[in-house]
Amino acid sequence: MKSIIVLTGILLCADFSYGQEALTGSKAYDYLQAQRELARAPQRGAKQPPLDSLKKAEKILQDALVYYHRPEVMELAKKNDPLFYRKSDISFDLAVVELKLGKTDSAARLLEYPLKGKFGNAYAGALRDDALFTEVKKDPVIASLLTKIEVAGRTFESGALKTPYKPDISEDEKIAGLSKLWSEAKYNFAYFDHIPQVDWDKLYLEYIPKIRSTKSTVEYLNVLKLFCAKLQDGHTDVWGSDPGLTDLTAHRPPIRTVLIENRVFVQEVSQDSLEKTGIKPMLEIISVDGIAVKEYADQYVRPYQSGSTVQNVDVNTYTYRLLNGPKTKPVAIMFRDTKGKNFTRILPRSGYSNVRARSSFGFRILPGNIAYVELRDFESNKSLNGFKAAFDSIATTNALIIDVRMNGGGDSGYGWDVLGHLTDKPMETGYQTSRIYSPLRRARGGQVEFEQVGGGNGGWAANGKKLYTKPVVVLTSGRTFSAAEDFSVVFDAMKRGTLVGEPTGGSTGQPLMFSLPGGVMARVCTKRDMYPDGTEWNAKGIQPHVFVKPTISDFQAGKDTVLDAALVLLKK
Structure with missing residues (x-):
């Protein structure tokens, strides 16, 4: 069957053969995602791909939009969000191709749909950061849509509170950080009924002096973690994202540890040179920086973990974050081998090469x-x-x-x-x-x-x-x-x-x-x-x-x- 529609000023034609197998939302989604990937293939490896590659990608994406507008696909999209939003993604993909072909007006008309949609802010972000969109942003309709998105976005994420890392940010910034975390949880957190003992407003008041007393940004981060941990949820937490803050808090040797029968063992070692020095799975960890491992965990790690269950907190404490610390500060670990012999190694938290990635x-x-x-x-x-x-x-x-x-x-x-x-x-x-x-x-x-x-x-x-x-x-x-x-x-x-x-x-x-x-x-x-x-x-x-x-x-x-x-x- 031949389908012909007019979309965004472009005549699109495509031939589709209707198979005997019933079409589902998942199948339509998979097909459209496969077409997007197919369109990317001839563009890979070059900032400005050859003209024939761009033409090929353009045709694939135009046909994908025709497919999306088949009545049965659009009906399925009403009940399938992932399928519904493929139109936005494909329109955006095609706009990128049109810009590379020099078709600025066509690209502008294609961009209207995703920018008007539910996730317009995400697409606006892509336009904001890529020089490819410089000319199309001058289009009056696109410029108006971007302004509207920017104004709406400032309601929740204006950027004013996204201040950069410094060794000790101002007290005002610290209080603003606590307040932002408090307010976002107050209006959005899904599980307050799971923690009936927590009065969130009262806790907020109690943490203001704790925040004020911090002497560095690292201390401020740790207080935020303690505050957040009161929510007891594995998908609710705080971390340092700036490289400077990450370097002070989130580096560890390339080993994973595990809690078994209330004792801590090395489970994975992901660097060959480290293994050759005798650090290998099955070793028990007796102490960290001279402190018994359970005592160390209870004092320096566990209180900062926001977990939904005991097992979730245990995993965060003993597997993911037990050995975390400053990039430049080695960690002293006492190990015990399977024969009962203890030995101590001082392991750098950084500087390892050829660290093995875990296969999926x-x-x-x-x-x-x-x-x-x-x-x-x-x-x-x-x-x-x-x-x-x-x-x-x-x-x-x-x-x-x-x-x-x-x-x-x-x-x-x-x-x-x-x-x-x-x-x-x-x-x-x-x-x-x-x-x-x-x-x-x-x-x-x-x-x-x-x-x-x-x-x-x-x-x-x-x-x-x-x-x-x-x-x-x-x-x-x-x-x-x-x-x-x-x-x-x-x-x-x-x-x-x-x-x-x-x-x-x-x-x-x-x-x-x-x-x-x-x-x-x-x-x-x-x-x-x-x-x-x-x-x-x-x-x-x-x-x-x-x-x-x-x-x-x-x-x-x-x-x-x-x-x-x-x-x-x-x-x-």
Whole structure:
């Protein structure tokens, strides 16, 4: 069938063949994203690509817009936000190509739609920072839209409080930083009912003198962290974003530690030279800078962690931030090897070369023809693509173990697309709610209310082409967090297999990011998530069906307690 429409003054034509398979929102989204990527390909590697490459990209994106305007696609977009917003992204992508082709007027008309949309501020930011848009910003309509966006943006993020780092910012800036954090949480934080003992306004008053008494920006940052930790949420925290502040607070040797049976061990070493000096997994950490490790953690690390559960705080304390400190200050660590011998090493927190990056995906076949897949993050599509690439091998196995114990999250859709290979039915992804604030409702005596902002839209589509039907086990831990928990929720709700391991971190939800004075960033959780049946799991974690914790004896013997339990379960 041939479709012809006129959009933004350009005649667009495209041929589409209607297949027999029913079109879904997810399929339409995937197609449009693939077309965007296809359009980027001929432009890569050059600031000003060759004319034929630009023409090719232009045609791909024009056809993508025609596809979007098919009646059935637009109908699906009404109930699918990711699909709905593809029009904005594609229009922006095409505007960039038109500018490179010298078609400024065409680019201006294309930019009107995304700039008028819900995320106009994000597109305006791209125009503000790129010289490519210099001429198009002179267009009267575009200039007016940018002014309107700038004025609206100043209401919440004017830039006045985004002051740079200095060793000791002014007292006024420090109080403004505390006040900004207090106000953003007051109006946006999703879980005040989880901390009924906290009077947020009273706490704010108590922290003003604490802020005033700080003698440096680092001290100010630490007080903000203590304040934020009272909210007890894993997606609500404060950190130094300016390099100068990061250098004073957030460097560590290239090792990861873990808490097992109330003792601390080296779990990962990501630099070969360090390993050659004898620093390797299985070593126990006895003390840090001359202080017993648990005492050190309780005094210098744990109080500053804002976590939703005990396991979430433990992971932040003992895995992610135990050895954090100034870039130029080495840390003295006393280790104990498996034979009981103690030794101390003074390790620099910086200056390491050839640090190994953790891969996002791992796969191997275990005895009994059992597929073992590690999905270590959902920060990009690497874990999903790894799973897709390995699927033909996975399909021949007798059972599948998916390990998300090290997965700290990212984009939930990548995980759900993996689960789409385990079922032939749409998967319910649960419900999400967020606070509604109306000044008028409040003036009339109204209380805090929540509205549904996601879920209940027919679910996430199954893969439809490749299906794995054998038994499946998913491994979880306290490090399983955010989007990896969204993965675990859906797996649990679809009754596809067994969760084995420890409760997850217990926190997801869209965080609101904002700047604070002194080179500091903060975020506040704005969204509540629940199972498809309405059961909330924040501050609890996803509970495994079979609870298994690692043991010291297994760990130091090179055994994986949780994986072994999963293998035993599958054999039964």
